[in-house]
Amino acid sequence: METMIRLSAAVGIFSIMIVWEYLSPRRKHQLNRQQRWPINLGLAAFNMLFMRLTIGSLAYLSAVYASEQSFGLLNRLPLSEWMSIIATLLLLDFAIYCQHIVMHKYPPLWRLHQVHHTDLEFDATTAVRFHPMEIIVSMLYKTVCIVLLGANPWAVIAFEIILNGAATFNHSNVDISPAIDKNLRRLIITPDMHRIHHSTVPAETDSNYGFSISCWDRLCKTYRAEPKEPQTTMAIGLTAFRSQQELTFMQLLALPFRSLRRR
Ligand SMILES: [Zn+2]
Numbered sequence: 578m579e580t581m582i583r584l585s586a587a588v589g590i591f592s593i594m595i596v597w598e599y600l601s602p603r604r605k606h607q608l609n610r611q612q613r614w615p616i617n618l619g620l621a622a623f624n625m626l627f628m629r630l631t632i633g634s635l636a637y638l639s640a641v642y643a644s645e646q647s648f649g650l651l652n653r654l655p656l657s658e659w660m661s662i663i664a665t666l667l668l669l670d671f672a673i674y675c676q677h678i679v680m681h682k683y684p685p686l687w688r689l690h691q692v693h694h695t696d697l698e699f700d701a702t703t704a705v706r707f708h709p710m711e712i713i714v715s716m717l718y719k720t721v722c723i724v725l726l727g728a729n730p731w732a733v734i735a736f737e738i739i740l741n742g743a744a745t746f747n748h749s750n751v752d753i754s755p756a757i758d759k760n761l762r763r764l765i766i767t768p769d770m771h772r773i774h775h776s777t778v779p780a781e782t783d784s785n786y787g788f789s790i791s792c793w794d795r796l797c798k799t800y801r802a803e804p805k806e807p808q809t810t811m812a813i814g815l816t817a818f819r820s821q822q823e824l825t826f827m828q829l830l831a832l833p834f835r836s837l838r839r840r
Contacts, residue, residue: 579637580629583737590742594701594749603752603768604809606698612823614702619826620692621705624712632716636737639720640730649727658729665732666739672722673740674793676715677786688833689714694782695824695832697814699768699775704741704748708833743789747771766791773804777812777819781805 643649651661680690689711696703723733747766758767766787774785784801787794794800804811812819824832 579634579734582734583741584625586738587741587745590745591701594745594751597751598700598749601752603750604699606700606750608698608823613696613698616823616826616829617696617702617706620707620709620829621702624705624707624709627709628712628716632713635716635720636723637730637733640723640728640733643724643727644730647727649723649725651729652727661729662732662735665726665728666736668726669719669722669728669733669736670740670787670789671793672719674787674797676718677788678799680711681783681786686711686714691815692829692832694775694815695818695829696775697819697823698750699748699772699813700750701745701748703775704744706829708829710833739789747788762791764790764792766794769808772808772811772813773801775813776804776806777814777816778805 644652647653651664656664680686689708692708692711693703693706696706722728728736743766747768748771749768751768753761753767753769758769761767762770766785766789770785770791771787773781776782781801781804784799785794786799791800806812818824
């Protein structure tokens with residue numbers, strides 16, 4: 578049931594963004610969809626199946642367990658259901674922001690996360706381009722956070738849907754007017770804001786780590802408003818991989834085990 582809710586929401590949001598990208602693209606892509614989509618969507622399908630067969634429901638089940646055992650911070654505080662839901666959503670989002678920074682700064686984890694950054698274009702399918710081991714590490718980290726926090730089980734389902742939806746939205750190649758983008762950025766992360774994180778310029782990659790709400794980057798001074806080059810022509814990806822052809826599915830799976838490329 579919990580998996581079906583998440584899957585339906587993910588497919589629905591992805592479909593909307595694909596249509597929006599087609600009708601109103603922000604950038605003209607150099608690589609065509611036939612080169613990238615089978616790889617990105619292949620990784621998504623592989624990860625989904627792998628998680629379904631292994632620890633896909635761990636986050637939700639650990640929240641239920643913590644709640645039944647009255648374990649974790651929020652389960653010990655006299656909070657209303659709504660306060661507990663809001664606190665769970667905010668604190669888990671901050672935890673994922675912190676995880677993203679560590680993925681970049683700690684070389685063994687960067688080996689996994691670089692797979693996401695080797696995409697030479699930036700669209701909704703980039704949001705699902707992750708190495709399966711990063712998905713596992715992320716799930717285990719999230720589970721520890723959920724148990725220590727005593728996260729509300731309903732909020733955990735909502736958080737998974739919001740995180741997935743926000744990632745699909747902020748990776749998408751959609752054209753949003755500057756005025757609307759500016760207002761949206763006060764609260765959420767827009768595609769123009771997150772695209773900067775996928776720049777080939779290291780200082781720009783080291784910015785805009787958030788996934789859903791923009792306040793963590795502002796509070797922690799990792800916010801960057803604009804890239805040096807224009808949004809429509811800035812280079813995307815990792816310089817070390819731009820000179821070669823798009824990596825294949827198998828090459829991406831093997832990438833963490835190859836000698837480490839510098840960002
Ligand atoms: Zn990143």
